[in-house]
Amino acid sequence: MSDRPAVHGSATRVELTQLVLPQYTNAIGTIFGGQVAAWIDMCAAISAQRFCRTQVVTVSIDELHFLHPIQRGHIAIFRSCVNAAWNRSVEVGVRVEGEDPLTGERTHTASAYTTFVSLVDGRPSAVPALLVDSAEELRRQAEAELRRGSRLRHRAALEAQRR
Numbered sequence: 676m677s678d679r680p681a682v683h684g685s686a687t688r689v690e691l692t693q694l695v696l697p698q699y700t701n702a703i704g705t706i707f708g709g710q711v712a713a714w715i716d717m718c719a720a721i722s723a724q725r726f727c728r729t730q731v732v733t734v735s736i737d738e739l740h741f742l743h744p745i746q747r748g749h750i751a752i753f754r755s756c757v758n759a760a761w762n763r764s765v766e767v768g769v770r771v772e773g774e775d776p777l778t779g780e781r782t783h784t785a786s787a788y789t790t791f792v793s794l795v796d797g798r799p800s801a802v803p804a805l806l807v808d809s810a811e812e813l814r815r816q817a818e819a820e821l822r823r824g825s826r827l828r829h830r831a832a833l834e835a836q837r838r
Contacts, residue, residue: 681804684812687726687757687767691718695749695773705744706751711771712736715787718753719767723791726757726765727802731791734764735826739787745773752781759819760805764792766819788822 691714693699699710716733723731745751755769771785793802807813 679801679804681806682726682757683806683808684757684815685808687722687755689718689721689725689753689755691721691753691755693751693753695745695747695751697747700747704747706747708741711741711745711751711785712739712787714751714753715739715755715769715771715785716789718755719769719787719789720791722755722757722767723765723789723793726760726805727791727793729800730794731765732794734790734792736787736789737826738822739785741785743773743782743784745771745784746775748776750774750776751784757805758788758815759823760802761823763799763802764790765802765805766790766823768815768819788819790823790826 693714695706699706701707716736720731720733750773752772752774753769755767758766758768767789769787769789770783772781773784774781793800805816807816
């Protein structure tokens with residue numbers, strides 16, 4: 676049994692809603708991918724901070740796939756929560772939807788997985804244990820473990836190339 680405090684995954688849920696104004700769009704009237712990435716990072720950081728209750732920094736954003744564009748004048752909705760926690764890091768999943776404000780129709784437009792490290796006095800610090808309450812949260816945790824393994828193998832391969 677760990678002596679780390681524990682936090683329910685449901686306590687880390689965040690919903691960020693943005694109106695897609697002209698300054699966030701490209702020449703064809705759809706949202707910039709970089710703007711989506713920035714809002715993903717912001718939404719995920721709030722989830723990570725709610726979980727850790729410390730400062731957090733982004734280590735990676737991976738598995739970011741743009742499925743459909745979001746049009747100028749539409750609404751961008753970002754939902755995040757912590758999927759898994761390890762010693763000093765957490766994975767946060769983010770789902771992005773576009774909403775037509777005239778019809779209310781929503782479209783899944785992107786998904787991303789982000790990794791954050793907890794910092795205390797500028798140094799990596801321990802994070803709480805994650806309590807999962809549902810089969811869905813258990814599935815997300817198991818999938819996060821697979822992604823973490825892939826990220827660690829990829830990092831090890833890059834380090835081996837540099838030697």
